[in-house]
Amino acid sequence: MSMMFMRMPGQTWPGAAAMFLAMWIGMMVPMMTPSLVVMLRRSADVDRKRVAAAYFLVWMLLGAAIYPIGVVLMMASMRSPRLGHAVPFVIVLAGVLQLTRWKSRQLAQCCAPRVRSGPWTHGLSLGWHCILCCSGLMAILLVLGMMNIPLMVSITAAITIERYVPRPLIAARVIGLIAIGAGIGRLLL
Numbered sequence: 001m002s003m004m005f006m007r008m009p010g011q012t013w014p015g016a017a018a019m020f021l022a023m024w025i026g027m028m029v030p031m032m033t034p035s036l037v038v039m040l041r042r043s044a045d046v047d048r049k050r051v052a053a054a055y056f057l058v059w060m061l062l063g064a065a066i067y068p069i070g071v072v073l074m075m076a077s078m079r080s081p082r083l084g085h086a087v088p089f090v091i092v093l094a095g096v097l098q099l100t101r102w103k104s105r106q107l108a109q110c111c112a113p114r115v116r117s118g119p120w121t122h123g124l125s126l127g128w129h130c131i132l133c134c135s136g137l138m139a140i141l142l143v144l145g146m147m148n149i150p151l152m153v154s155i156t157a158a159i160t161i162e163r164y165v166p167r168p169l170i171a172a173r174v175i176g177l178i179a180i181g182a183g184i185g186r187l188l189l
Helices: 013-041 048-079 081-097 101-111 119-144 149-164 168-188
Strands: none
Touching: 013 048, 013 101, 013 119, 013 149, 048 081, 048 119, 081 119, 081 168, 101 119, 101 149, 101 168, 119 149, 119 168, 149 168
């Protein structure tokens, strides 16, 4: 698990949460902007600035929800090192999620969004569907370490590839198979 869920010496829990949220947003904006660009290109006649603001608001709220869960899991993993053995299973499950019809539906929403009434509503809808679509890949990022730059770049590339290729479903499945292989590889180590 990422050490971003822990307090620094002398830091308060609200201060640690604020620092996490700042890093989360600092990470999500460059990671998710390529996907947002695709969705905005496919959403004609919208106020793109407001849509983007609403989209990233949803991602910020997700970070606020993830932080306390991450703290609890980090503390549990420090008390029970055996919990760390679950990481490969999370990776495998994230890969399996990539192969499901549910993922296909979420990806379709991201690749061909329906324009909602008003830019805020549209941006919130895009953000929500994007979070659902990326949930497996984000789980991998969270359990392996959010500050792992090569991993962050890989997850960003995977998410972006799913949005830009002509056949996104095939890309999602290939990415899922890679994740399953990586998870199994970690189990065998």
